[in-house]
Amino acid sequence: SDAECVAAKLKRIRFSDIIESMDVSVVPCFIGKRVVSTVYKLKLNLCGPDMHSPHAKITNDECEDAFENKFVPLLKKAVDKYLDKMSKSGEAIEIVSEHPEGNVMEKAPDENEPENESIKGEGTEVDEDE
Numbered sequence: 001s002d003a004e005c006v007a008a009k010l011k012r013i014r015f016s017d018i019i020e021s022m023d024v025s026v027v028p029c030f031i032g033k034r035v036v037s038t039v040y041k042l043k044l045n046l047c048g049p050d051m052h053s054p055h056a057k058i059t060n061d062e063c064e065d066a067f068e069n070k071f072v073p074l075l076k077k078a079v080d081k082y083l084d085k086m087s088k089s090g091e092a093i094e095i096v097s098e099h100p101e102g103n104v105m106e107k108a109p110d111e112n113e114p115e116n117e118s119i120k121g122e123g124t125e126v127d128e129d130e
Contacts, residue, residue, distance in 0.1 A: 015067070017047075018046050018047050018063050022044050023042075023045070026039070027040075027041065
């Protein structure tokens with residue numbers, strides 16, 4: 001009906017509407033010879049446009065744009081706030097980013113503007129004899 005078309009067009013897209021599932025993995029990571037850290041990886045699986053109302057006419061580009069320009073900055077802000085809190089409590093935290101073409105890890109160029117798709121924390125020294 002016309003009412004459904006208008007309602008679908010006016011409805012704002014919520015991320016809960018486009019996130020199909022979310023996977024969080026925790027991976028131990030060695031830095032140098034003596035430090036063990038933890039890498040937290042977050043993977044969001046987004047729904048395709050065919051999962052939405054046909055009247056909404058949501059495209060993949062719109063979903064990607066909203067995700068990259070709205071959700072990711074909010075997520076980074078929340079992560080930065082958490083990292084700031086943890087660093088004040090004395091936790092060892094280092095920000096790294098994941099290379100888009102694979103699992104190559106590198107330090108973020110500026111801690112104030114991290115590219116933190118992955119977060120490393122809880123640094124612990126390991127005795128080389130173990």
